[in-house]
Amino acid sequence: MRIVLGVGGGIAAYKSASLLRLFTEAGHTVQVVPTESSTRFVGIATWEALSGHPVSTSVFDAVDTVNHVRLGHEADLIVVAPATADLLARAAAGLASDLLTNTLLMARGPVFFAPAMHTEMWNHPATQANVAALRSRGAVVMEPASGRLTGKDSGPGRLPEPSEIFAAALAAAAPVGAAAGRLAGKTVTVTAGGTREPLDPVRFLGNRSSGKQGAAVAEAALAEGARVRLIAAHMEVPVPAGAELVQVETALELRDAVHQAAAETDILVMAAAVADFRPGELAENKIKKRDDGADPVITLVRNPDILAEAVQRRAELGSGPALIVGFAAETGDGTSSVLEYGRRKLERKGCDLLVLNQVGRSLVFGQDTTEVRILSPQDAPGTEPIAVAGTKAEIARHILDRIADELDAPLPSH
Template sequence: MARIVLGVGGGIAAYKVASLLRLFTESGHDVTVVPTESALHFVGAPTWEALSGKPVQTDVWTSVHEVPHVRLGKTADLVVVAPATADLLARAAHGLAGDLLTNVLLTARCPIVMAPAMHTEMWEHPATQANVETLTERGVHVIPPASGRLTGADTGPGRLPEPEELYAVCERLLAHGASQPAAAGELPLAGRRVVVSAGGTREPLDPVRFLGNRSSGKQGFALAEVAAARGAEVVLVAANSSLPAPAGVKVVPVETALELESAVTDAARDADVVVMAAAVADFRPATYVDTKIKKSHDPGDPDAAPTIELVRNPDILAGLVRDRGDEANPVIVGFAAETGDASGSVLDHGRDKLVRKGSDLLVVNEVGVDRTFGADDNTVHILRQGSSHVVDVGPATKHDVAAAVWDAVQEIL
């Protein structure tokens, strides 16, 4: 059970936060709701008190003998602010302390999550973006708003993510910091820019067929979610995945290996870490046919089939290492799906590939029938360049694997 302070800003999206509060309390967390005065115009104190089981206050003058403006922040395991309005972001960025919530933000020595929600024009205003940048640099985990229907007929970025998404981010953040709560500025990946690739590429043969693989993208998405929970700014290059976009993560959808190479190379230019978890096709058809390839109707050869010429796709991981040269940044992590065979074990093949690719880390997946692809857990071995030490993980969930990978990356950083 964690002690959570749930700050509520004065925006129409406050009604959605009642569902977030219910998710926290049903999971056994001890939640204190601290709304702003304007938030109570949208959802009244009786609602927050009934759902949390605790009294609600907005100012620093109630129960002064308990010094709530200091006690709440110092004793919390997590502070969550949703919706974080433009005004609230500005006050937090400038260290103002005019009510109980802004006092809590100044005294908190635990992770802080802020989920902005406002009209698109307010979100995109340079002042708001500057405030978000300031908060992020201090280690506050700012979850970018979703795009969708806003107040009235407006549509665009500025919508509060769904309560389930916010809850998932908070739970992972709590899981990371449960043993020793850190100050907001001490999130291990705060201020870092991370690029993760996920999913499986598809190489089109004709308008209805493609060469592909069984990758679900689950591991890459888990890597992106855990990195975001640890404070990183994350770009997720997703190939053909139907998984929902992780809260707080920028998703760049791609289809082919060449598209993935372009997107990853572009995003990696100012990245601190690149993790290549996508299953990239080694080959693609040499020629794309504009119309559907038909079966043969030659009566002399009813079993005739077309011959498809393949060409090799670029080795994206090796290209990233080559482009980096002698620089230390970015840290590059590769993934390799391997099976043992007569020529060597899974680890033997993994070590050979680590040397060939030149990445800093190589995460070797054990694959085979009914293993890894599409499953919710897997077994991996994390190898580090220049070291004989192996980190064995699993069978474990994708998120546990992701946590182990980021632990290894943090050692390098």
């Protein structure tokens, strides 16, 4: 594969030398295109020695080959690492002020950005808007790692390790394999993570969800060739490279995002752990302990049933996802078993499939392994679905296989 490795002007540029080595040792041909400012961190001689090709920052070199056009046209993959805030801004604006930004404008294949910058720069609304714009055009923008940054500060904005960028970039550049996937041409929307319902400026009601299962489902859908949109609440795991990220916090925000996405979604997978209740009022100031020792009284109100609403809206509009998949995290009690509660939830929600698992201390939330049963309204009465156990990545592949099987079979009319 012919890869263009763009290098932005950040101190993390030294890590890209290791990334270059990973690409070349894997048999790929790599043309390095640094920005002028990046050469203050790693010189052109280093890139030429490691890549075995001449390196330039200017559109006025190799003019006879029309270099600024040729590089983008011939590249099977363009990887920009590190992608600084300035470079992301220029790419989002479509500027062509040097050889790298010209190459990005001429790209015919996948484009992958690995950002690196200080936390404040990454979180700035301008940077987030630029990232959203690039993702909306099909580019993959990897989430930065959290950790020690330049100087004494730390936080999100650190360049991921070269091995992580290597794997994610190659996964993003797999149109051949993806085209053979069972979900090629489909749009899959996955909700993941736990919603947080604010009590006051510093406190919230939340749950133990890590987002691992939803992220694994998104990654499995990408591997099957789908276009994937991930609506993410609080997550403790990275967003899979290649997924379009929609960030939310509360149940109401997640509801709005699901309704907005439904019109252009073939498969909706509701894996997020959505709070059933939220505080009736949001305190403007931090709730403090009272001198008289009285306990605060917090009134909770019910959150909307987003899954049931999605099913109802599909029926009312006569359009929307062909398949809606719900998740049920249940605990059994003296009245009913986990399976019995799951079947009742399937009937109430009206979804096409329900992924059922048992939750509790040291079960499911935050764990790397789980056990699920997939329930369907088409199950024969009295039958008990087979329990499947494994890592969350293995379970995600099992879920995607079942989804693909359902799409291959005639679906009931909704």
